[in-house]
Amino acid sequence: MKLFLKIWRQANANSKGKFTEYTLDGIEGDMSFLEMLDILNEDLIAKSEEPVEFDHDCREGICGMCSLQINGEPHGPDRGVTTCQLHMRRFSDGDTIVIEPFRAKAFPVIKDLIVDRSAFDRIQQAGGYVSVNTSGNTIDANAIPIEKENADNAFNAAACIGCGACVAACKNASAMLFTSAKVSQYALLPQGQVEATDRVMSMVKQMDLEGFGNCTNTGACEVECPKGISLENIARMNREYYAASIKG
Amino acid sequence: MSGLIKSSLARKVVMALSGLFLVVFLTQHFVINFTSVIAPETFNEWSHFMGYNPLVQFVLQPILIGGVVIHFIMGFVLEIQNKKARGIGYAKYNGGANAPWTSRNMIITGAVVLAFLGLHFYDFWVHEMDYKYVSGLAEDPTRYHEETVEKFAPFWRTVIYVISFVLLSMHLWHGFNSSFQTMGVNNKYSPAIKTITKLFSVIIPLGFIFIALYHHLNPITH
Numbered sequence: 001m002k003l004f005l006k007i008w009r010q011a012n013a014n015s016k017g018k019f020t021e022y023t024l025d026g027i028e029g030d031m032s033f034l035e036m037l038d039i040l041n042e043d044l045i046a047k048s049e050e051p052v053e054f055d056h057d058c059r060e061g062i063c064g065m066c067s068l069q070i071n072g073e074p075h076g077p078d079r080g081v082t083t084c085q086l087h088m089r090r091f092s093d094g095d096t097i098v099i100e101p102f103r104a105k106a107f108p109v110i111k112d113l114i115v116d117r118s119a120f121d122r123i124q125q126a127g128g129y130v131s132v133n134t135s136g137n138t139i140d141a142n143a144i145p146i147e148k149e150n151a152d153n154a155f156n157a158a159a160c161i162g163c164g165a166c167v168a169a170c171k172n173a174s175a176m177l178f179t180s181a182k183v184s185q186y187a188l189l190p191q192g193q194v195e196a197t198d199r200v201m202s203m204v205k206q207m208d209l210e211g212f213g214n215c216t217n218t219g220a221c222e223v224e225c226p227k228g229i230s231l232e233n234i235a236r237m238n239r240e241y242y243a244a245s246i247k248g
Numbered sequence: 249m250s251g252l253i254k255s256s257l258a259r260k261v262v263m264a265l266s267g268l269f270l271v272v273f274l275t276q277h278f279v280i281n282f283t284s285v286i287a288p289e290t291f292n293e294w295s296h297f298m299g300y301n302p303l304v305q306f307v308l309q310p311i312l313i314g315g316v317v318i319h320f321i322m323g324f325v326l327e328i329q330n331k332k333a334r335g336i337g338y339a340k341y342n343g344g345a346n347a348p349w350t351s352r353n354m355i356i357t358g359a360v361v362l363a364f365l366g367l368h369f370y371d372f373w374v375h376e377m378d379y380k381y382v383s384g385l386a387e388d389p390t391r392y393h394e395e396t397v398e399k400f401a402p403f404w405r406t407v408i409y410v411i412s413f414v415l416l417s418m419h420l421w422h423g424f425n426s427s428f429q430t431m432g433v434n435n436k437y438s439p440a441i442k443t444i445t446k447l448f449s450v451i452i453p454l455g456f457i458f459i460a461l462y463h464h465l466n467p468i469t470h
Contacts (some may be wrong), residue, residue: 006339008339019339069338069340071340071342072338072340072341072342072343072345073342073345073346077345098339098340100338100339100340103334103335103336103337103338104333104334104335105332105333105334105335106333169346171330171334171341171343171347171352172326172330172333172334173330173333173334173335174330174333204255204256204257205255207256208254208255208256211332211333212256212333213256213329213330213332213333213334214256214259214260214326214329214330214333215256215260215430216326216330216351216354216426217351217422217426217429217430218346218347218348218351218352218422219346219347219351220343220346220347220352223345223346223347224346231429231434232434232435234429234434235429235432235433235434235435236432236434238257238260238429238430238431238432239432241255241257242257242261242432
């Protein structure tokens with residue numbers, strides 16, 4: 001198929017970017033979206049032009065590295081998949097595809113389609129951990145009985161790969177879904193109770209410091225999340241936060 | 249508590265609680281207004297009570313005005329912060345693919361309702377303040393029904409009221425249920441809350457529309 005691409009090009013974090021248009025022919029439906037971009041880059045390199053920079057790693061939908069706002073949606077039009085698992089059969093011959101970086105003040109563009117998502121790392125570092133002895137005397141996690149529903153919900157929250165699609169989709173660029181998933185994965189388990197109060201306070205504080213927007217419960221994050229992280233996590237984080245605030 | 253006061257979650261709580269407070273007020277406002285259609289004497293009686301009871305006038309009324317002011321100021325503050333959080337906007341943003349229009353445009357529906365409140369205050373509240381405290385006219389427990397019906401005589405005012413109630417309905421469609429999510433309620437009761445939200449956000453504004461149209465179409469003739 002023949003495609004018309006409109007891609008955001010930006011030399012570096014400080015330069016002003018702009019859209020550049022490309023025409024790409026010979027794209028097969030079985031190619032992934034990233035393979036399509038690989039072909040574009042091979043063409044550009046053959047013409048001694050600067051290839052389009054984009055994030056990718058596992059290309060199996062599990063690492064959370066790929067991003068891209070495709071035709072106005074993070075990871076493109078499919079549900080429950082990352083960009084690397086989006087296939088070109090989803091598009092038609094002659095389509096124009098607009099490809100932009102994830103947009104948020106807290107996710108500054110590094111180059112072209114690559115954004116700096118280290119704000120997520122700092123939120124995680126602010127409290128997204130448990131104090132477990134890992135010096136060789138670690139207690140088997142399964143030695144503590146955990147209600148199945150809680151174990152399942154904690155596991156589902158932990159499925160968050162931190163790709164940032166929630167922020168990209170949210171009209172407010174809010175990071176509540178990510179932060180709430182990282183709070184929930186510990187809040188639901190006995191191992192996470194020791195730091196529960198400090199964790200939620202610190203992570204929300206860091207989230208605010210990074211400059212993410214306020215959640216207005218539109219639910220766009222849940223719909224666009226490639227891992228199906230639920231809004232229930234945001235409600236849980238709110239409860240945790242209110243309880244922690246009252247405890248002081 | 250200091251963390252709660254400064255945080256983004258605190259702003260959400262303020263929006264949710266003030267919104268739910270206004271939902272309660274809206275319900276009692278509707279009940280009283282509806283009597284203007286089915287029982288004009290009761291309407292006069294209740295309106296007179298609301299207009300002259302010191303608890304209502306000097307405690308509940310300031311609380312209500314405070315609730316409205318807090319809700320819209322915080323709404324605008326949140327909107328400005330949220331716009332800033334995006335930074336550079338998308339060239340193409342398919343918001344309709346993942347969230348309903350009502351949830352993405354609370355600032356628009358809210359601003360229209362706020363503008364309507366300006367007219368509504370002018371129509372009734374300013375009139376009452378003038379009657380009682382500026383002109384210093386004597387108490388008349390029988391005047392309210394006729395004054396209300398007369399307000400809806402002009403076609404333009406009735407149309408503005410009807411349009412505003414449609415926008416209010418859209419605002420409630422997202423806001424009512426959203427308040428519960430903000431307060432941390434997302435559990436087995438959530439489907440019921442969503443159903444109540446839909447019923448409330450349609451029935452109450454539709455009721456207000458009915459009252460406005462009824463009075464417009466049934467003027468008092470002497």
